[in-house]
């Protein structure tokens with residue numbers, strides 16, 4: 001006797017409690033009874049071969065509350081995962097050096113990051129999930145970046161006798177700084193990951209644009225006057241762009 005091939009899985013939708021729920025209908029030669037499965041790829045109903053597809057709908061309707069609850073939980077998890085910055089535990093960088101850090105649950109209401117001179121202690125409320133630690137870490141990095149960049153701009157602007165208008169931070173991975181025609185400077189917060197002399201070069205570079213809005217020989221002469229090793233720092237940026245962009 002020839003075995004009939006199983007039907008291909010099909011994408012379907014059912015309304016449960018007024019909500020459209022997508023699922024994949026599959027058939028299995030081994031299944032003896034219908035089964036609902038939910039994983040990170042989504043919801044599927046597996047039916048024994050030669051079962052009517054209606055059985056899948058009946059099964060889902062019977063378990064409406066469970067399906068909707070699981071689905072909601074999954075959407076929440078996906079949203080949390082998407083909200084987390086990609087800080088990897090063993091590759092934290094700060095000012096060109098690796099930074100040891102640990103997450104410490106503590107009886108506090110709001111998370112805080114405390115640097116003890118060697119380790120960054122990220123304190124989070126007890127029972128907080130990973131996204132809280134990530135958010136605390138991100139806020140701390142922005143603070144550090146703003147403080148170093150502001151200090152660098154102030155020191156260099158005075159020496160170079162230029163006056164920037166506004167300074168702002170951006171979340172950029174490939175562009176480290178920019179200077180607008182109005183004299184506003186913006187910098188990527190990721191400068192704080194780099195060695196301080198590289199951050200300084202980017203600051204000098206953008207401040208030099210307040211005098212020369214181009215990359216002319218005059219511009220580079222001004223940069224090199226304040227930053228004689230600028231070629232070395234520019235090479236560092238090129239060589240480490242991938243690393244910095246990965247954070």
Ligand SMILES: [Zn+2]
Pocket residue numbers: 205209214215
């Ligand atoms: Zn430039």
